[in-house]
Structures are given as C-alpha cells and as structure tokens.
Amino acid sequence: MLISDLRSDTVTRPTPEMLEVMFSAPVGDDVFGEDPTVNALEEKAANLFNLEAGLFCPSGTMTNQIAIKAHTEPLSEVICDYTSHIYQYEGGGIAANSGASVYLLHGERGKITPAMVRSGIRPNNIHYPLSKLVTLENTSNKGGGSFYTLPEIAAIAEVCRENNLAFHLDGARVFNALVAANEQPQPYGQFFDSISVCLSKGLGTPVGSVLLGNKAFIQKARRIRKVFGGGMRQAGYLAAAGIYALDNHVNRLVEDHNKAKILAETLQNCSYVQNIQPVDTNIIIFKLTDQITENQFLQKLAAQNVLALDFGPQSIRLVTHLDFTDAMLEHTVQVLRHLDFNN
Amino acid sequence: MLISDLRSDTVTRPTPEMLEVMFSAPVGDDVFGEDPTVNALEEKAANLFNLEAGLFCPSGTMTNQIAIKAHTEPLSEVICDYTSHIYQYEGGGIAANSGASVYLLHGERGKITPAMVRSGIRPNNIHYPLSKLVTLENTSNKGGGSFYTLPEIAAIAEVCRENNLAFHLDGARVFNALVAANEQPQPYGQFFDSISVCLSKGLGTPVGSVLLGNKAFIQKARRIRKVFGGGMRQAGYLAAAGIYALDNHVNRLVEDHNKAKILAETLQNCSYVQNIQPVDTNIIIFKLTDQITENQFLQKLAAQNVLALDFGPQSIRLVTHLDFTDAMLEHTVQVLRHLDFNN
Amino acid sequence: MLISDLRSDTVTRPTPEMLEVMFSAPVGDDVFGEDPTVNALEEKAANLFNLEAGLFCPSGTMTNQIAIKAHTEPLSEVICDYTSHIYQYEGGGIAANSGASVYLLHGERGKITPAMVRSGIRPNNIHYPLSKLVTLENTSNKGGGSFYTLPEIAAIAEVCRENNLAFHLDGARVFNALVAANEQPQPYGQFFDSISVCLSKGLGTPVGSVLLGNKAFIQKARRIRKVFGGGMRQAGYLAAAGIYALDNHVNRLVEDHNKAKILAETLQNCSYVQNIQPVDTNIIIFKLTDQITENQFLQKLAAQNVLALDFGPQSIRLVTHLDFTDAMLEHTVQVLRHLDFNN
Amino acid sequence: MLISDLRSDTVTRPTPEMLEVMFSAPVGDDVFGEDPTVNALEEKAANLFNLEAGLFCPSGTMTNQIAIKAHTEPLSEVICDYTSHIYQYEGGGIAANSGASVYLLHGERGKITPAMVRSGIRPNNIHYPLSKLVTLENTSNKGGGSFYTLPEIAAIAEVCRENNLAFHLDGARVFNALVAANEQPQPYGQFFDSISVCLSKGLGTPVGSVLLGNKAFIQKARRIRKVFGGGMRQAGYLAAAGIYALDNHVNRLVEDHNKAKILAETLQNCSYVQNIQPVDTNIIIFKLTDQITENQFLQKLAAQNVLALDFGPQSIRLVTHLDFTDAMLEHTVQVLRHLDFNN
Numbered sequence A, B, C, D: 001m002l003i004s005d006l007r008s009d010t011v012t013r014p015t016p017e018m019l020e021v022m023f024s025a026p027v028g029d030d031v032f033g034e035d036p037t038v039n040a041l042e043e044k045a046a047n048l049f050n051l052e053a054g055l056f057c058p059s060g061t062m063t064n065q066i067a068i069k070a071h072t073e074p075l076s077e078v079i080c081d082y083t084s085h086i087y088q089y090e091g092g093g094i095a096a097n098s099g100a101s102v103y104l105l106h107g108e109r110g111k112i113t114p115a116m117v118r119s120g121i122r123p124n125n126i127h128y129p130l131s132k133l134v135t136l137e138n139t140s141n142k143g144g145g146s147f148y149t150l151p152e153i154a155a156i157a158e159v160c161r162e163n164n165l166a167f168h169l170d171g172a173r174v175f176n177a178l179v180a181a182n183e184q185p186q187p188y189g190q191f192f193d194s195i196s197v198c199l200s201k202g203l204g205t206p207v208g209s210v211l212l213g214n215k216a217f218i219q220k221a222r223r224i225r226k227v228f229g230g231g232m233r234q235a236g237y238l239a240a241a242g243i244y245a246l247d248n249h250v251n252r253l254v255e256d257h258n259k260a261k262i263l264a265e266t267l268q269n270c271s272y273v274q275n276i277q278p279v280d281t282n283i284i285i286f287k288l289t290d291q292i293t294e295n296q297f298l299q300k301l302a303a304q305n306v307l308a309l310d311f312g313p314q315s316i317r318l319v320t321h322l323d324f325t326d327a328m329l330e331h332t333v334q335v336l337r338h339l340d341f342n343n
C-alpha cells in the first residue's frame, strides 16, 4: 500500500522524466558563474516574472532571508502579517540574520490590506526602527492557501512606492496562486522588488528556490548567499529539475486544487471535524472537535497510510501535490469517511 | 509664567538639594571600578530590590538592551506585550542589538497574564526561535500607567521558572507601581532575574538607570555595557543624584498620582474629550473628539504654557512629576476647563 | 582539445559511476529527517572521523560559518591564521554571521603553533572580546597546500583544552592532508570539537560538505542551518555522491599530489618564474618575475587551454584534481615549458 | 601624601572652576533636543573641527562604535592598524555592534601609511567583505602617543577619497596631537568624514566624548545612539565641563608633554629599564629588564604612591595629565631614580 503523504507538498519527489533531465544536465562551477543549467534556470525564472535577474538557492528560507537582508539595513523594520512564514517558521531569521525588527499585521487568513500596511509604517523619529520592507506570502500557508489577486497586489505596491518601502513576495506557492486566480506571472515584475519562487513544493523538484529582482539587487543577493554559505558548485543537476518543473508542472496544479476541494467536502461531513477553513488552493486546514487530540487523529490516520500535519491546538493541515495520485485521493476519502473515534 | 511641562516625567531637573549633593560627591574612574559614589548607588539599589549587584548606565534604554542581550543568545525570542517600551521605543534594539525575535502578546492596557506568556512559548522545533526571555514593564507607559501587583508578578514568574525562561522587569516607573500598590521593593528580587530601575523620570535625577541582577549577570552586563560604550569615567556626580532620589523622592510620588487624578477628573467634564483611560499612577491618556486634531489641541494648550504629548491618532498623554507644582496644577486645571475649540 | 582547468579542485564533475549512484539514490524530505541517503552520509562521515553526528550542508562555507556561530556567543573572538579561508574568503562571515571578532595569527604557510595560539588568548578583562574558538585549516589553501600532522594537531588541541576554547577544523581538503601525512581520520575526533569535511573539491562531488561534532553540537548546528536557509529537501541525490566519493575517491588523491610535484618541477626551470612555494599536496603557488603581469600569464596559458588562478600580486595558483588527467598533465607540462614572454 | 596616578589620563577629575561651571549650567531634556548646554557643546566642537554637527555621548567607545556602525553596512570591512583602540579595547565591538570584519594593518608605532591602506582594500569579489571605512587613532595609545601631521592625514584621506572609503578619526587624544604638531583643528574637517573627540582624558572632564560629522551622518548617529542606549536626559552638567575644557585645558597639554619627557629622561638612566619608546606627547611606554616582572615593578612603585599600568609582557605605561602636578613630577622622578630591585 502506498502512503498518502499530505503533510506537505515539500515531500514531492522527481518524476522519472524529471530525474532523466536532471542527470543529463550540463554542469559547471556555479561559484565561477559557469554552470550553464543554473544560468538557464535563473534567466528563465526571471523572464517568467518579468524581472531582470535570478539567483538559485538551496531553499525558500534562504531566498527569503537573503531578500530581507538585501532590502534592509541596521535599525530597519519589516512589515508583514504575523502568520508569515518568514516570521513564524524561519527560526527568527529576520532578527538573527538581518538585525531587523518586525511590525506584525493581523490580516484575514494571512492576507493584509493597503490600510494595514499604512498603519504599520513608523513615524520618522529616532525612537522607532526604520520602516524599510513589506512582504506578502502568496499563497499564505497559515492562511490555508488563501491567495492575492493582481489588483490586491497592485494596491499594496502603491503604498510601498508612496512610502519608499521595498516590496518582497514569498512565492513559496506562487504558482498555486496564479493558477487559482487564473493569472499570469508576467505582471508581478512591475509590483515586486523581489520574488522568492520555490521549486521544491508543488512543482516537484528535489531542492531549491530562485530569488528574482533587478541586477543590482541580485548582485547584492549573490554576496549575501556567499556569506550564508548558499553558493553551490555543480548545482546544475538541481537547476535542471527546476527548468523541467516550470515547463511541465505548473498547469497541473489545478488537479491538486481539485483534490483539495474533494477532501474538504469529505471532511465537511465528518463528525470529528469542528470547522474547516475555506479551501482556495492545495491546503486544507481544519479543527478537530474537542474530544479528539491532534495526536490521536494523526495516529489513527497514519495507521491507514495517510499522513497529515499537526498545525497547532486542535488544528490539522493537509496539503495536496504532484505525488498525491487519484488512487491515493480515493483511498484517503474512504479513510476520512470511516475514521471512528468512539472506541 | 512658569511652563507646566506634562510631556514626560523625564523633563524633571535636580532640586537645589539634589544638586548640592551631586556637586560634592566623591568621584573616581568607574572604568577602573574606583568611583565610590557609583559603587554606593549600585549597592544601594541592589539591596533595595534584594538582588546581588547593580550596574549604573546612562539610560533606561541601555539597561533594558543590556539585559536583553545578556539573557538571550543567537536565535532567541523575547516574549513581551506589543506595547512594551523595549519593542516600541528603543529603535528596534531587540533585533538590532541582540538579533532576537519577538513574540508579541496583546495584554490589557499593557499588562500580560500567565496564560498569555504560556501561549507565547515556542515548541522545541528548529523552525522556531528559542524562547528565552519574558519581560514586564511596570508601570506600563502605553498602558497609561497601569501596574502589576506582587501576586500577578509571582504568577508570571512561576511560568518562567517552569519553562526555563529568564524574567526581566523594565522598571522605568517601578516606584510609581510600588507606591500605587502600596508594596515594598524587597520581594521583587525573588521573582525577577533582572530589573532596570530608572532614576531620571519620577525620581528626578538628570541622567541614569541602574540594572540589577545576580553577580554573574552583572559581570556579563558590564561587558556588554563596555561594548555599547556605556562605561562612564567620573560618573559619581550623576550617581549621587540617584542616591539622593532613592532616599528622598520615592514616597512623594503619591503626590504626582493625586495630581494625575485631579487632571483626569477635570478632563472628564471637558467637551473635547472622547474618553479617558483609567488613571492608576502618574500618566493620563485620553482621546480627543474627532473634530479636533492632536496638533490643534497641543498648540492651544502650549499657548497657555501647558505642554502635553501627541500619543497617536486622537490621543494625548499627560505625565505628572516632581517639577509639576501645586500652582501649576491649579493653572493647568483652569486651562483645561476653559479650552475652547469653537472659534 | 580538452581544457586543463587548474583554477581549483572545486571544478570537478561527477564521474559516470558517481552519477549512476546519484541517479538511483533513495530520497526523502530531509527537513523531516527522512532522507535515507543524507542520513547514511552523515553517519558514515561521523564514523570516519570518530565524532557522534553529522550535518550535510550546501557548501564548506556554510559548514564553517555554522560551526563558528555554534561555538561562539556575542562578544566572542575567533583565533586563527590570517590566511584562513574562514577569514579571507567567506565574505566577512565571522563578523557578519556571528558578530565575532578575530585574533589573527601569522603562521608559517598558513600553519599555526601552540605558542601562537597562546599569544592570541585575551586576558579576562571587559575591554577584550571573549576568546572562544580556535580554527585550523588542513590543508591550508593560502599556505599552498601545507598540512598538519597529528602530533601538531594534538599539541594545539591541548592548548584549547587548557583554556576552555572550542577547536574547529576547516577540512576543505582534509583528505589531501591525511593522504600526504599517511594518517587515518579516526584520531581527529578526539582533538577537534567540530570538523567541516568538503566533498565537492578533490573528492569530486557536485555539491556539499558535512559538518561533524557531538550530538548536542549538531542539534545546534541544524538550527543554525535552518536560519541560514541551508536545509534542503530531497538532498539524497547530492549525498549519494558523497558516499561514493568517500568510498572511491580518497586514496587516489595521491595521484593529484604526484601531478602537482611534476608541475612544480617543470616550473622550477621556467624563466618567468621568480619562486615556487614548497608543494606538499595538490596546490602549487608560484610568483612570476616582475616583467610579467598575472593577466598576461593567464591569458597566454588560456590560449593553450590551460586555466590557472590569479592569487594576488605576481602570484599564480594551480590545483590538481580528479578531472586533471595524465594526458592533461603532459599537455600542461609542454605548455609551461614553452611559454615565451619575449615577443 | 597625594598619589601620582599615571595609569591613564582618564583619571582626571574636574578642577574647582570646572565643577563650578558644571553645576550652574542650564539644562533640559536632551532626548527632546532641549538641553542648551549640550547643544552649545555640540556646536562648539563641530565649529572647532570645521564639521557640520556634533553628538554628545557617554564615552569615546560609544562615539567610535556609532561612527563604525554609521559608516558601514552588513558585509563591510574596516581597515585600521592592529593596535587601534577600536579593535583592541572596545570589546570586539566592530564585529559585535556592526557585524563588520577588520583588515588589520601593521603600522609603525600605530601609524599607518597611504600604501598600507591601499594594500588593505579588497578587490570587488563576493568572496571578500566590502571595504568601507578607514580609521586613524591620533595620538596612538598603543603607539606610545605617536601623532600624525596634517600632510600625513591628507595623504591617507586622498586614498580614501579615490576608493570611496569613509574616513574616521578616533581622537581620544586629538588635542595632544594638535599641540605636539603645533597645528590647528580647523583643517581636520576637510579630511575626515567623522571625528570622535574625547573630553574626559587630557581635557579633564568627568564624562563624555563628542562625535562630529555632517548633518546627515549625525542624524544617523543619533538614531544609533538611541539604540545603544546612549541618549541622556539632563546631560548639560557634563557638557558644561566639555565647554570649559575646550576653552581652558587645551593649550596646557604642552605641560603634560614636557613632564612626560622628563619622566622618559629619568627612566633612560634606570638600570631596570630595557628600552623606552620615543615620547612624542603624554604617554611613556618602556620595557623592564627580564629580571623584573611587571607586577613587582608596579607594587614597588605603588608602595611609594606612584601608580602605573601593566601594558603587556615586560611593558609599563605612564600617562601624564592635568592632575599630575609639578610636585608629583618631582616626587615621581625621585621614586623612579631610587627604585631598587636588588633586595
């Protein structure tokens, strides 16, 4: 029996076709700038989002942390939702790596508004840090896969521009957002100063994210990547997977979204479910009734080869992805329907 | 006409008696540990709060920032109310000086509870920073001078102890709290790992705060003070004022509290006031009705020799203190009563 | 014509056999601790050097920078030779990542002695940083591939132990050292608190280094790796190359050393050479006579398909490695012999 | 018997005249920018050195550390002599406060040359930190009071300008340099981007240094001072001493220099002296013969009411100053002449 691993879309493994492409990729020493496959990926991703240049990094945490360090200076502050991955799940890196303070907004399902951003901008007074950077996360992980539309992004970009604030996108699942909004990546380049595009989640590659921005920004980012130790030598094997994924694994994300909706509908009728957050993309977050602990639930589920994630008090997260097949969906639906907590 | 300066209790100037003591203090080179007056102040303050040792510093921001740096390590997080001076008004120093992240609680008028502190402790997981330090501010400045009682402090100290968290008090106005609660400083030493005691606010000295803790902590703090550049040479002149203030200016704080209550009662009947926060000590925070801007109000007031502080949208703060005399109170009450915004 | 790339041993690319192993490696999500190949590499490397645990990272710069951050605390100082890679070539990371000061020793060809280390230990006085960490680089890159013997290492370890200093090895080319000294890796574990072992230089893998230490240290290192963004998902493809390299590419380093000696002997008789540093392993550093600039030399060489590195004023570095074949050696010797700077 | 305290010129205490001026000074809350005496001192010092603005701070360590932080950004490097106070005696603050790396030059008695500075500038390459700042110390403490002349300063300033490097002066004893060189402070403003002027050493004030620079720099410095906790409230009492010192204690430094020369001549003939560094200003550094330890010497001296400083292996430092009177000089000369280590 195959395991339905719904803990995260990071668990995706390369398809045979992707693997084939990876290990026939031409490579070189990227620290000398000579890996042709890395260069091709960086260029391809930059073109896609209409930004000048790209930088391939070992993780989305690194692309985010580099962006934060590049956009800030000592005594700066970053404005973001309090649920943001950069604040919640990157080990305190905003402060640890950049010495930057945070102004935490309280958005709706992880999504912030222009008015919220305005309220987070500090007056020009030496008692306060310098407001320097605004970040969005699209889709929002803790928001349960909620997404921004282009007009929403444009309105926040406007506030940033007016107030001379840099604007960064944590695009850990940006293609899920684009597919769900039925939008293209091209316009993003005019709104964001930098974008972190993750390749190893829904897109299915084994390792890596690309940071995008203008040339001067990417030059600075390259320097910070070196200091973090993120410069890899013959990284073309990994980059090749990214190129393949951008060509082949974007449009199919709609299937993951459909599967997520089916799972949510299934849960709607389960007695152990207290409530479910709206499902917009590939993430389902729901609350268990008070009689059941997260651990009990996860163990019962795992006993039937379905894995999910503890997501805080009474909360469970499921994430659909490339490796969650139709057969697995059918199996999971059956399992969820018949889970019994009465014995 | 004398000016009633209610912008802050930091504006206090030494009385003639205090100045006399300062002028005649014996001094030495404190970097060599040889200033007898500094040593006497540090010992006196430590004894008062039943902690082992003290360190005289140029400001309360420095005593707080040193404590945060001494209690944390890289990748740490500080748990505190979002209104805290250490987070709001120290230039982003938690991140800038210590590289520490913040977990911001939303207390009632700046006061947090044991349950809130518990909710802010991160699970042991590399995605999160290390929860290391809890801080209180007593009284709370942005909370409008609200104060903690000893049992409230003891309950939070218990959570800290159970979870191996350091516990620091920002005592910018700790004597206002003690006087209002009718408590003594002695018991504080068993609850807090460190205390910052400010001397230049309600106590009326020109410069300085004392950081208190055990000997090892103060040794570490001394090293951090050196790196921040807070080591002063013949600082005994300033320390002498502190000794005088501890002996002479603590009990009289009750007068400031009484004056604050009279001002609040006066404002209660003023048509330009939307609402007033409860007044527990020497701080009054109130909101203006929507027809009047903070600037209009402050200018009208200043024109009659009363100074107050803009404290955010529609908000005004008044702080009573040693240099705000009975005559000034009478004058201010008259001014507040007769302010007219209809022409 | 194949290019003889002697700029660095980082340019090595996987052999077909290594690529085969990579391609068929079992993988999982290493951030969940579930990549079996990564786990196997970490365990294998730890066993080899007789330390408890390992951590696979994207680069040797990251393993070094993590070790420095894990061994130090704020206000610390690192004692190392001024030629060290950690100081010279990691972008100022000692200060930028760890806020640590450096005490720079002036060793002989990059090699320091117990007496030098002793001279670098600061007195216990708040004017000085806290001496916390000593690092060696074995072999020494800027020292031209010089290496330490075990007794030399043991003597420095003794000074560290006496003075409560952590002891880290930058083992970018540690196997070159071991092969040249005819020593085994096992004893290293008793002398060093941590070791960075690079796999992508002489060992020929595309990406990665392993950091070794005791369990508590590696746990701390894992946390720091997360904050730097060095956690990779399905990293087993890269780790598989490391396992293969440790099994198959260590003993053959002697060939690289022999080739380096032949190149050095060739250069000895070339009129454009001012002097050559002793050649102990796979690095050759020599000075050009004053008539010739580095650029002129490198261009003439490149025109004949031999690449070398500018290594400072009048200095050139050559590094032999896995991909520098016998045929390339023969070609390079001919080219070096017949270079003519008189027209 | 009065004690001749030659350990440092920091031990100076205010004269009765200075004390009189201090305690009659008008003061205000400097954090509000309202202390007239602080403002007057900042302006006076800025005018003196022909720079736009000044910032009064609790110590010379703080003025230096603020300047370093203001002139650098993350991943920067500071170029300075390895004997510099900023590197040797400020607790590792360059790294700890600014995350900046150091390029350490090896000057002659603490004095560096334009060629040395040039050699310390890093190539534009991501492996290196960004060269951002050059600092001089004038006079040089560890150099035994050696001083730079204006043409020497101008030549280094030229290198800085050509290479877009900021240029900071640690003027802990800048007036000793000016008096010895028979120069005026005015021209300094055109060469340095920032100057730290210490008031509490030879000038005899109890506390404080002034940082000078252009307006934008001082605005940035004010923000950093806040974050370090260096903002003081009614600091005018201390600033008044600075104004008095600039008016009355500069020209008399020549007396300290003369006394230093007399002490050096005395030591020249003492059998326990191995050698003496040249004496240019108010510092005398000499080596004891190998038979005598520093401790033995210092204790014998102290027994006769003369205090000196252990300055490293076999080394002793004496510093003359305002509080070292003619009578003390006579006494000290007698003591030095008759010290006997043969029993």
Ligand SMILES: [Ca+2]
Residues within 6 Å of the ligand: A009, A010, A011, A012, A013, A200, A201, A204, A205, A206, A207, C233, C234
């Ligand atoms: Ca994946």
Ligand SMILES: [Ca+2]
Residues within 6 Å of the ligand: B009, B010, B011, B012, B013, B200, B201, B204, B205, B206, B207, D233, D234
């Ligand atoms: Ca005051």
Ligand SMILES: [Ca+2]
Residues within 6 Å of the ligand: B294, B310, B311, B312, B313, B314
């Ligand atoms: Ca306002």
Ligand SMILES: [Ca+2]
Residues within 6 Å of the ligand: A233, A234, C009, C010, C011, C012, C013, C200, C201, C204, C205, C206, C207
């Ligand atoms: Ca390689």
Ligand SMILES: [Ca+2]
Residues within 6 Å of the ligand: C294, C310, C311, C312, C313, C314
């Ligand atoms: Ca060169």
Ligand SMILES: [Ca+2]
Residues within 6 Å of the ligand: B233, B234, D009, D010, D011, D012, D013, D200, D201, D204, D205, D206, D207
């Ligand atoms: Ca003094």
